[in-house]
Amino acid sequence: MEIYALIGPSGTGKSHRALKIAYENGVDYIIDDGILIYQTKILAGISAKNANTKMEAVKRAIFENESHKREVKRAIFENKVEKILIIGTSERMVNKIIKRLDIGDEYQKISIFDIASEDEINEAIKMRKGQGIHAVPLPTFEVKKHFSGILRNPIKLIFKIKDTDETKTFEKTLIRPNFSYIGKFFISERAIVQIVKNEMDKFSDIVKVFAIDVSQNNDGIEIDVSVGMKPCMLNETAKDVQKSISEAVENMTLINIKNINVNIIKVYTRLKI
Incomplete structure (x- = not known):
């Protein structure tokens, strides 16, 4: 060789x-x-x-x-x-x-x-x-x-x-x-939650946020978002939400994101949420 x-x-x-x-x-x-x-x-x-x-x-x-x-x-x-x-x-x-x-x-x-x-x-x-x-x-x-x-x-x-x-x-x-x-700095979960909340405002006409949970470890962070949505194009909307959150958090914090889980816990039949 x-x-x-x-x-x-x-x-x-x-x-x-x-x-x-x-x-x-x-x-x-x-x-x-x-x-x-x-x-x-x-x-x-x-x-x-x-x-x-x-x-x-x-x-x-x-x-x-x-x-x-x-x-x-x-x-x-x-x-x-x-x-x-x-x-x-x-x-x-x-x-x-x-x-x-x-x-x-x-x-x-x-x-x-x-x-x-x-x-x-x-x-x-x-x-x-x-x-x-x-x-x-x-x-x-x-x-x-x-x-x-x-x-x-x-x-x-x-x-x-x-x-x-x-x-x-x-x-x-x-x-x-x-x-x-590790040990030099950390970004608080509250700050990450606020970034996610701000990003979710973009979807306020079709998505209602019930809860945002952030867990951190040495490998990065995992974000869980529980939402309600209108019944039209649920999968596509969930993917758009994942992408939007991922880009916002990575651009603002540079933290490695392991997973973003969008949990649809309610589907709305009315036009207004």
Whole structure:
């Protein structure tokens, strides 16, 4: 197997540049913080960025758990991976990953200090230390399916292909993992309820709200809305309500929403609610 290793201290922007490095070297598979990525999808593993503590994150990143390790090894074998890019904070970390996944001995080292300027690295470190922001080399729609924590807006990466006038576009996602924000702040359930109430005012002519319940845990929040509706197009209206609440809460709080449950407890036959 042909192995590339992108190496640099934590928070220096490795994941930000991983897609470009992979593309330039014809690599479709990336190992980053405990997960195996194929192009724009997660094939196997559990992300270190989903951990609740930094210690747990480190253990996941180096595949210390046996079942985690076996899952990723099996995916590499079944997909007959010929080229892979491993993102690591040090050569020691990369060596541990290679040994535990049993994928080879030698690799081509790429240092973050050789591909990023001092200003770019300092800016990345500032974001990590000041805001706890981590980059994931995946589009947001894929990140939402697998990651907890607070999501930030997706970032488009556009770069020129060597020796041509063509450009290539990738998408990455910025997140603030659980271990980065637990204990630093919280958004009260009352504030979230108020956001939902304001959003439900848009549907006041066809929907009556009876109750709004919000439950929070380390993975995100779940919202339950009990409503009464007119009998016309119940499913479509419920979907519109879900979408409206989801967009409003995510845009205003950046919190990861696990579920939005719209419970229709009453159907009105009269035109006025």
